Amino acid sequence: MPPVIADEKNIARAAALLKQGRLVAFPTETVYGLGADASNPEAIKRIFEAKGRPSDHPLIVHIPHADHLANWARNIPDDAKRLTAKFWPGPLALILNKKPEVPMEVTGGQQTVAIRMPNHPVALRLLNAFGGGVAAPSANRYCRISPTQAQHVEDELGDAVDLILDGGACQVGVESTIVDFSTDKPVLLRPGQISQQTIEAFLQVELMTHRPDSSVRAPGMMAVHYAPMTLTLLCKAGDLDQIVLDNIKHHKSVGVIAYKQRINTQAAIQIITMPQQADAYAQQIYAALRELDRLNLDIILVEQPPVSDAWSAINDRLAKATRPGLI
Numbered sequence: 001m002p003p004v005i006a007d008e009k010n011i012a013r014a015a016a017l018l019k020q021g022r023l024v025a026f027p028t029e030t031v032y033g034l035g036a037d038a039s040n041p042e043a044i045k046r047i048f049e050a051k052g053r054p055s056d057h058p059l060i061v062h063i064p065h066a067d068h069l070a071n072w073a074r075n076i077p078d079d080a081k082r083l084t085a086k087f088w089p090g091p092l093a094l095i096l097n098k099k100p101e102v103p104m105e106v107t108g109g110q111q112t113v114a115i116r117m118p119n120h121p122v123a124l125r126l127l128n129a130f131g132g133g134v135a136a137p138s139a140n141r142y143c144r145i146s147p148t149q150a151q152h153v154e155d156e157l158g159d160a161v162d163l164i165l166d167g168g169a170c171q172v173g174v175e176s177t178i179v180d181f182s183t184d185k186p187v188l189l190r191p192g193q194i195s196q197q198t199i200e201a202f203l204q205v206e207l208m209t210h211r212p213d214s215s216v217r218a219p220g221m222m223a224v225h226y227a228p229m230t231l232t233l234l235c236k237a238g239d240l241d242q243i244v245l246d247n248i249k250h251h252k253s254v255g256v257i258a259y260k261q262r263i264n265t266q267a268a269i270q271i272i273t274m275p276q277q278a279d280a281y282a283q284q285i286y287a288a289l290r291e292l293d294r295l296n297l298d299i300i301l302v303e304q305p306p307v308s309d310a311w312s313a314i315n316d317r318l319a320k321a322t323r324p325g326l327i
């Protein structure tokens with residue numbers, strides 16, 4: 001189903017569909033979400049069917065205002081509240097202890113729930129028109145690259161979704177930062193644009209980066225995720241030229257996502273040169289991977305960008321989308 005422009009009429013239609021238990025894809029500032037009424041277990045089941053995602057993997061509930069937090073979570077620590085006051089609406093999801101009435105279908109059977117208030121005018125207008133919580137994973141098929149444009153959603157999910165609202169390209173481009181406040185100490189479960197150092201400096205608290213118990217299901221944390229169909233290697237800048245040449249020699253069609261290196265071969269079938277700034281790079285990386293994946297090349301080579309706090313979300317996603325490119 002082709003995306004429709006996210007005007008007032010279509011947003012009202014989308015809210016009505018959500019109330020009927022249908023699926024609506026909508027833009028957020030991070031990636032497009034595949035939304036359903038978070039209080040309706042039948043609607044939630046449709047999300048898992050459409051994505052081909054195992055039903056024990058929990059979803060994020062999107063809310064129109066921080067005031068709604070108390071409808072979904074209980075025992076909310078002060079630090080969690082401080083983060084919402086500072087960073088919401090924004091690319092930050094919190095894991096909190098769930099209220100008993102939150103359906104188990106949303107939380108994958110766990111006693112905790114993920115919640116965020118997105119910072120996108122279309123998402124907020126939709127959430128306000130709907131008036132409740134919308135459970136929304138990224139609107140891609142299970143383990144594939146998240147969509148950052150409405151067209152990507154149609155390419156991924158086709159008619160499995162009842163309406164796709166087109167709000168243009170997502171500004172952030174990688175999924176939200178997730179901080180788990182359900183145990184004693186906060187844990188960074190997924191890095192995002194709001195970085196570990198930013199949160200630690202604001203809270204004056206160190207974040208753990210792994211949960212002590214590893215039973216928590218978080219598909220974004222699995223080794224293979226966000227992956228193109230094409231074999232994709234992550235190469236050190238200094239190795240890139242050589243790896244390109246080796247592949248050309250073996251008659252392979254090659255795509256390159258370059259950061260800095262101006263590779264000296266013209267033979268690479270496709271070269272996408274990425275921005276030097278982390279935010280701009282993040283905004284474009286999924287679209288770049290998708291573009292090269294569509295060409296059915298033999299191999300995609302991604303040049304390793306810088307490794308620092310500002311690049312941690314990008315490096316996390318690249319590590320999951322690729323295998324190491326060894327010489």
Ligand code: TXA
Nearest residue numbers: 030033058059112113114137138175176217218219220
């Ligand atoms: O930026 C985003 O967060 C996007 C947009 C659409 O909001 N959504 C998104 O959803 O990335 P999804 O389902 O693709 O990723 C949600 C992540 C998963 O890794 C999931 O396991 C984790 O959040 N998660 C959700 N609830 C959880 C819980 N109760 N405990 C631990 N992890 C949880």
Ligand code: MG
Nearest residue numbers: 137138146220
């Ligand atoms: Mg996802």
